Structure formats: structure tokens, C-alpha cells
Amino acid sequence: MNLRSSWVAETGQTREDTRLTQIGATNPLNPVQVRSGILPGSYDGKYRLSGFWMNNASAMSATVSEGRAVIQGDISQGAYPVTLPASEVVTFAPGNAQYNRVDLVVLKIYDKLYEGTSNEAVIEILQGVPEQSPKAPPVPARSLPLYQVTVPAGASAGNGGIPWATALKDLRTTVSSVGGILPVEGPIQPGAYPGQYQDTPDAQLQRWDGGKWVAYPQAIGGVVPNSVSASTQGTYTGQYRDGAGGRLERWTGSAWAPAFPGPYFNDTVDDGYTTSTAWVDTLTNRTGSLSLTFVAPASRQAILTFGSRIQLVGTGSGVGFMSVKVMQGTTVHRDNGDGWGVVCQSPGNVSVSTTQRLHTLTAGATYTVTAYYRTTNTALQAWFNNTFLHVVPQH
Structure with a gap:
């Protein structure tokens, strides 16, 4: 032997x-x-x-x-x-x-x-x-x-x-000298003292904190590298990691989410019209309403842009309006209205849009923006096409 x-x-x-x-x-x-x-x-x-x-x-x-x-x-x-x-x-x-x-x-x-x-x-x-x-x-x-x-x-x-x-x-496992960084092979075993280090098979450097192995970038507040498995949970709320496609992500306490969410955009190129003088969110000839949801940033502010190509068809004079309603759950944050909206008073196609600031939002809350339409003359069809909504959170 x-x-x-x-x-x-x-x-x-x-x-x-x-x-x-x-x-x-x-x-x-x-x-x-x-x-x-x-x-x-x-x-x-x-x-x-x-x-x-x-x-x-x-x-x-x-x-x-x-x-x-x-x-x-x-x-x-x-x-x-x-x-x-x-x-x-x-x-x-x-x-x-x-x-x-x-x-x-x-x-x-x-x-x-x-x-x-x-x-x-x-x-x-x-x-x-x-x-x-x-x-x-x-x-x-x-x-x-x-x-x-x-x-x-x-x-x-x-x-x-x-x-x-x-x-x-x-079944082989490794061993190193006191103070050495252990290259892990086989099952991961508990550490022996706070401050001990190990290098895992997926190239993650970890430190034993006295109760668990903590990824080294997590322990010092650094950005968790992209090489770490995507299923690895964060250690504390507010920790950052380099996510898929180079997107910076933040640990919410239960999941990885984009660190800087947005911008948010939704649009439709379908034609639709209304003869209603009250605000409506659906149009004849167009299926469903147009809306988007966004998460309010820590600044509690966002830039809202919306618009459409508008045309008035029929006899007589009148105006076609588009506006938006902003909701947080069932609470109206900002209602639609003529003063907020875009307007057209022409039988020809006119593209109109406006950019506005949303403020006093609740940080981290989810909001819904929905497009609304109306006309001032029921004898006129107010047509809307190429309608869009755009929200850019201010980080």
C-alpha cells in the first residue's frame, strides 16, 4: 500500500x-x-x-x-x-x-x-x-x-x-489552512468562525457571518456580480446586483426588481371615435381601453406624456378632447379634465400631445394611467388614432 x-x-x-x-x-x-x-x-x-x-x-x-x-x-x-x-x-x-x-x-x-x-x-x-x-x-x-x-x-x-x-x-471535499479561502467541492458545510471565506463552485466568494454564508459583495454593500446564480436571494433590502442584460436590480426584501424601473409606454394605431360629451375610456370601432401601470419612484415624481391624432367628422362646430385619469388602486390621484387634455377643433387630421409632471406620488406604489375621450357636439364624431401614453419616473 x-x-x-x-x-x-x-x-x-x-x-x-x-x-x-x-x-x-x-x-x-x-x-x-x-x-x-x-x-x-x-x-x-x-x-x-x-x-x-x-x-x-x-x-x-x-x-x-x-x-x-x-x-x-x-x-x-x-x-x-x-x-x-x-x-x-x-x-x-x-x-x-x-x-x-x-x-x-x-x-x-x-x-x-x-x-x-x-x-x-x-x-x-x-x-x-x-x-x-x-x-x-x-x-x-x-x-x-x-x-x-x-x-x-x-x-x-x-x-x-x-x-x-x-x-x-x-464525494470528495476540500480543506485549506487556517485563514485560507476554501475552494468548495461537494456539499457546503457550516463555517467554523466569523470571517472565514470560501469560494463556491459558481465563483461566488462568501464570508461566514457566524450563522450563514454571505456573498462577499453583499457583505460590503457592493453590487452582486452577474456570475452569481439568478436564483440567489438578496441578503438585505436595498442590495443591488448586476442582472440579466446588464440591468441594475435591487432586492426588495422578497424579490429582485429593476433598480430604476421604467420608462413605461403603451399605444395603439387602431382608429376609434366617440360622439359622447361625457368622458369615456372606450371608442366605437376600437377594442378596449388604453392604459398602462407604473411604479412610483423614491422621488415621488414622474413625467407623463400622452397624445393622439384627432379628427372631427360631421356637421357643425365642436371640439375633440383626450385626457387621462391616474389611479392608485381605487383612489383617484388625478382625474381627467379639459384643462389637462389635448384638444382638436379641425375637420382635418391633427396630431397633438402634451407633457406634464405627476407629483406627490407614493413611492413604491403602483399607479394606472388610462386614456379618456370626449366631444363637445354629439353631431360630431371625434376620431382618435395613433394614441399613446408614456410615463418616465424621475429617479
Whole structure:
């Protein structure tokens, strides 16, 4: 067995053993114990973790690559550094005739002070129980799990063996020295002290605040980068992130929303007319009303522009008006009226519009703007076309 360990064997530990296993990686788990795990790194620097990587060597055998690790014993037993300086081949038993099983590959420390009769470090295959819904065996004391391997029913060297591409489940976890940034592989574990850092698989730097991992940009009030998963929730109301398409977004306390919402626009090119002298929001020959909703900004102000192409058809004189009503829910913020509206007094097509300021809005509230129309002469048809509404919040 090539696996080397320090301070396990009663006799025979060489200077080479000691040099190989002094790894200096003790990432605290609590005041006394350290986290078990594998030292990160790869030969070309492209991968977080290549130590103790496992791939197929033959139908029923796998090669475990070289690597270094720390295995924590019980609270009074200390930590065991181990090193595999050259790759090791492990062989799996043939599959059960009827059921699949799940085996567990571990780094295991045997210390006869606490268990058994030997002092050694080994790479060991723990066979699972063949059953209809197989599970991996539990991880024993002073062990670090590397892989789960599903061994199909009937698998053997003579009939194709283990389907390595789908049979392996990587269980390896990393460890770093005190104060080091931990490159996370496998399940995310709680931190050991406030101020500890880790780098997640989606490239998010996180800090342990004493109860949870907090993304580093969140902790300092910075903008959460676009590389962070879109499903990640904010940490506090008012936090910003670089959203999809470069849009700056703000955490409302329950969802990410545009930091600077708007502008808002709605229009229609359908012709419609009215002969009503009272304000109406629907026109003959046009389906439905024209409206838009907007969210009031913190400034409580917005610029409103609306307009239409208006034509009067019929006999006699009169005027065609377009105005808008602004509502917050069922409350009228500003009613329609001639004084607010655009006006046309011509049998020819005239394009008219106006720009006005909405003020004393309630910040964060949703408002609805609806177009209304009327004429001053029931003998005249007031036609409206190319009608539009435009609201620009003032941030």
C-alpha cells in the first residue's frame, strides 16, 4: 500500500513519511477539531481538485490518483495527515446476481489505540448491501469518503463490468489552512468562525457571518456580480446586483426588481371615435381601453406624456378632447379634465400631445394611467388614432 501517514505506526515511520505528510492544512471545525478533506490543486492549475480522483482501470478496477488529505478523528484523537504519492488500483467484488449495490471508497485510518489491531492508513472499499433500492454503507470513524460506486447486478470482468461513466458519485471535499479561502467541492458545510471565506463552485466568494454564508459583495454593500446564480436571494433590502442584460436590480426584501424601473409606454394605431360629451375610456370601432401601470419612484415624481391624432367628422362646430385619469388602486390621484387634455377643433387630421409632471406620488406604489375621450357636439364624431401614453419616473 502506497498511502503514507504520520504518527500512526508505533515503529517504522521514516523521515520521508514525515516530510510527505506535513501538509499544514488544518481548517478549523471547532476549537479542537479540524475539517477532514483533500488539499485542492491540480498539475496544470485548471481544476480545483484532482487529489484522489478515481477513474476506471479495467472492468472491475479503478485507479485512485495521488493526493494529500487530512482525516479528523474523534475530539480527543487528533487529525491524521495522509499522502498518496503514487496512484493506487482498487478492485471491486462482482455484482450480486439479483440486485444492484452501492459501494463506498474511503481513506481509512486504523489506529489500534482506538480500534482494531493495526496502525495504518489504507484506501478501502466498503461493500454495500445488494437490494432493490441500494444505499451506500455509513462512513466509519477516522475515514474520509471519496466516491460512491454503483455496482450493477451481475457485474463482473467477463460481462462488461462496472459502467464507469455513470457509476461514480464524487464525494470528495476540500480543506485549506487556517485563514485560507476554501475552494468548495461537494456539499457546503457550516463555517467554523466569523470571517472565514470560501469560494463556491459558481465563483461566488462568501464570508461566514457566524450563522450563514454571505456573498462577499453583499457583505460590503457592493453590487452582486452577474456570475452569481439568478436564483440567489438578496441578503438585505436595498442590495443591488448586476442582472440579466446588464440591468441594475435591487432586492426588495422578497424579490429582485429593476433598480430604476421604467420608462413605461403603451399605444395603439387602431382608429376609434366617440360622439359622447361625457368622458369615456372606450371608442366605437376600437377594442378596449388604453392604459398602462407604473411604479412610483423614491422621488415621488414622474413625467407623463400622452397624445393622439384627432379628427372631427360631421356637421357643425365642436371640439375633440383626450385626457387621462391616474389611479392608485381605487383612489383617484388625478382625474381627467379639459384643462389637462389635448384638444382638436379641425375637420382635418391633427396630431397633438402634451407633457406634464405627476407629483406627490407614493413611492413604491403602483399607479394606472388610462386614456379618456370626449366631444363637445354629439353631431360630431371625434376620431382618435395613433394614441399613446408614456410615463418616465424621475429617479
